[in-house]
Amino acid sequence: xxxxxxIGMAAMHKMDPEAAHGAALTALRAGLGxxxxxxxxxxxxxxxxxxxxxxxxxxxAGFDKNAEALHPLxxxxxxxxxxxxxxxxxxxxxxxxxxxxxxxxxxxxxxxGFNNKGMEAVADKLSARPSGxxxxxxxxxxxxxxxxxxxxxxxxxxxxxxxxxxxVNVSSPNxxxxxxxxxxxxxxxxxxGVMDANSKLAKPLPIFLKIAPDLDPSDLQDIADVASRTxxxxxxxxxxxxxxxxxxxxxxxxxxxxxxxxxFEKSTxxxxxxxxxTDLPLIGVGGVGSAQQAYEKIRAGAxxxxxxxxxxxxxxxxVDDITRGLDAxxxxxxxxxxxxxxxxxxxxxx
Numbered sequence: 001x002x003x004x005x006x007i008g009m010a011a012m013h014k015m016d017p018e019a020a021h022g023a024a025l026t027a028l029r030a031g032l033g034x035x036x037x038x039x040x041x042x043x044x045x046x047x048x049x050x051x052x053x054x055x056x057x058x059x060x061a062g063f064d065k066n067a068e069a070l071h072p073l074x075x076x077x078x079x080x081x082x083x084x085x086x087x088x089x090x091x092x093x094x095x096x097x098x099x100x101x102x103x104x105x106x107x108x109x110x111x112x113g114f115n116n117k118g119m120e121a122v123a124d125k126l127s128a129r130p131s132g133x134x135x136x137x138x139x140x141x142x143x144x145x146x147x148x149x150x151x152x153x154x155x156x157x158x159x160x161x162x163x164x165x166x167x168v169n170v171s172s173p174n175x176x177x178x179x180x181x182x183x184x185x186x187x188x189x190x191x192x193g194v195m196d197a198n199s200k201l202a203k204p205l206p207i208f209l210k211i212a213p214d215l216d217p218s219d220l221q222d223i224a225d226v227a228s229r230t231x232x233x234x235x236x237x238x239x240x241x242x243x244x245x246x247x248x249x250x251x252x253x254x255x256x257x258x259x260x261x262x263x264f265e266k267s268t269x270x271x272x273x274x275x276x277x278t279d280l281p282l283i284g285v286g287g288v289g290s291a292q293q294a295y296e297k298i299r300a301g302a303x304x305x306x307x308x309x310x311x312x313x314x315x316x317x318x319v320d321d322i323t324r325g326l327d328a329x330x331x332x333x334x335x336x337x338x339x340x341x342x343x344x345x346x347x348x349x350x
Contacts, residue, residue: 003317008032010021017108018097025064033256034314035075039323044079047054048281048303049206049233050132051164055079055323056304056338057294060285061138061167061210063308065116065168067125069199074133077319081133082306083122085140085169088154091117098256101312102249106289107260108309109251110240114140114172119158126162136165138210139194140172149181149190160201169192171239173214173257182211184222191230206233211274213238213267213286224277236283236306237274238267246277260309268300272349275301289314291325298326298338299345 001009008027012020027033039053047053058080064073067083074081093115100109116122122137129135139155141148156166168191171183181190191209198204209232211223227235240257247262264287271284284302288294289310297305312320335341 001315001317004316009315013101016097017101018096019059021063021099025069028069028076028316031072033072033076034320036077036320037075038077038079039320039327041327043335043337044323044327046304048283049116049165049208051080051206053079053134053249053304056298057319057323057326057327058082058283058304058306061085061169062110062112062305062307063311067122067129067137070125070129070135070266074130074135076316077323079134079304080136082136082138082167084116084138085114085172086116086119086122086137086155086159086165087114087140087142088119088145088151088158089142090121091115091142100251100254100256102247102251102260103313104248105252105260105262106310106313107247107258107262108257108312109247109254109256111254111256113143116140116204119155123159123162126159129162134164135166136208137163138167138169140169149186149193152190152194155196156205157197159198160198160205161203163205163251165206165208165233166198167208167210167236169210169239171210173212173240173242182215182219182223184226187223188226188230191226191232195231206235208232208236208283210236210239211270213241213263213270214243215270220274221277224274227280228278232280234283234303235274235278236285238263238286241266255268259286260312261287261289264293268297269349271297271302272300272346275346276350288322289318291322291329294322294326294339295329296345298341299343300349301343301346303338304343
């Protein structure tokens with residue numbers, strides 16, 4: 001981390017967490033972030049669901065909820081970027097405070113509740129997206145919707161022409177009863193509607209599904225069955241957790257989804273289990289904060305990874321550190337590509 005970035009990080013950690021989040025986006029839009037673009041190599045260049053990536057390290061949804069920093073994010077080193085979640089209508093989300101740092105745990109708890117400016121505002125930003133790079137949108141549902149399943153299809157229909165992929169997010173713990181849509185019947189009906197909307201786009205997209213880490217083996221089997229039957233292109237494992245285990249921070253009891261370092265082991269075990277149930281490509285998310293952890297996710301069964309919370313503690317330069325370190329680890333172990341390493345350490349997590 002460079003001196004200027006270190007100073008900026010120290011200043012933001014003295015701010016309210018949500019205000020600091022806004023300040024980080026403002027800084028990126030002002031041109032204070034990296035400008036070199038993603039690091040790549042023959043080992044790191046990969047493909048997932050037909051999308052060609054310069055490297056397998058992506059930005060998870062939640063950082064840029066309204067697609068307001070697409071151009072600077074495209075230069076920050078990520079192999080792909082996911083924005084959102086976007087809902088059909090704007091909504092303020094849950095009352096503040098709703099974002100908490102757990103510094104001692106290198107973690108965060110949020111209960112945002114899909115706060116965003118709505119699909120029309122998000123589509124307007126996406127329409128001016130950078131021409132290069134791979135950009136996806138996390139699809140959400142309004143809290144007070146009469147038909148949450150239909151909300152996902154509506155957002156996709158409105159924004160899909162500007163995207164490279166879209167993610168159905170039924171795993172946020174901060175919208176009441178949203179996770180109920182992960183049940184087999186409900187999920188099947190929801191995805192059927194999304195796929196119908198996708199088929200009507202000028203260029204249908206790869207559709208991903210983001211799942212929770214708080215699922216038992218039978219739930220994972222149901223999700224794998226539905227995913228294969230409905231034509232999904234990939235599964236993102238996982239979202240935040242409701243579990244609270246061995247946390248040191250005073251903010252540990254706060255309600256909401258826990259992300260960051262404490263989620264790494266649980267999310268990686270779910271990832272490995274899921275990789276035995278489906279041939280769909282998996283994207284590993286949860287606790288990735290180093291090249292070694294990205295490598296472990298890949299060896300557990302992920303074809304790509306995403307991160308977000310680690311940036312709170314490692315800064316945006318962490319992305320370049322991870323991609324370069326991952327390249328070195330692949331080289332060290334004799335892997336010619338990311339694909340060659342996928343699943344080679346799965347047994348360590350089962």
